[in-house]
Amino acid sequence: MVVAFVFLASMTLISALGVVLSRSVVHSALFMSGSFLGIAGFFVMLNAPVLAAFQVLIYVGAVTVVILFGIMFTQKPQVRGFGTIINQQIWPGLYIAIGVGAFLAYVLTIEDWTATEPGNGPREVGVLGEILLGVNGAPPIFQLLFEVISVLLLVAMVAAIVISRRKVGEGVDRQGVEE
């Protein structure tokens, strides 16, 4: 457990630093997928293998590919200097980030967690499904949240198409298309 934890924690945190500090945007995206893989490993350690599968499918698969598409459409893949990629707030930003991290770590560790034991998570997919549907003792608010989230995904999909599509007559590849 300790070996796996140290490995996953170093993988996650070093990849997260790589996202912030790498000078090529494509490297940032690949570091981000490494960080997501580390989080998926943590989910396996925390008795949530179904969520780890979701994490690998959605984050390492879909989100990384979508972000790589965004990179492909918007910039040349070239290495830039640190003065170009980072704005003037690097040191104030670092102090604020260290302050936030130290405050969060202090608040989370000041509590006495010695009475807690691992192994309460929903290990089977059926239990997770009951939680998501709000039945069998799960909070009934999940019935509402589940429906809201599905409508939200549909709205986001339509919104992404509407925002990013070309206007009529703009661009070149719509010539000859009947409106």
Add this chain to the structure above:
Amino acid sequence: MPPQAQQFLDTLNTTLPLEGYLVVGAIMFAIGAWGALIRRNAVVVFMCIELMLNAVNLTLVAFADYLPGAGGVGVGYAVLVIAVAAAEVAVGLAVVLAVYRTRKTVNVDEVNLMKG
């Protein structure tokens, strides 16, 4: 096997305290916040926001696994957070594409369409 080695192996096999996961989540959240504050590229700012959301997910799942009264509900909330993050990436990258099409840049310092 000498007793020291056996003791070392036992130390490696002990279950971790909850604080380990929480501290990793807190540090990852801080790194994501730092990147969202300092980077100029809008796509990288999105990646850093994703890092912050993942750190919160890790904290939720750690609480769901360790706290006996939680009933594993944190995993359900983590699924909802993943869905919202996916929607956010889709809409956010569409906005970045639309801005790039009109301004020919994704530098968040230069995009000041709404500045009075």
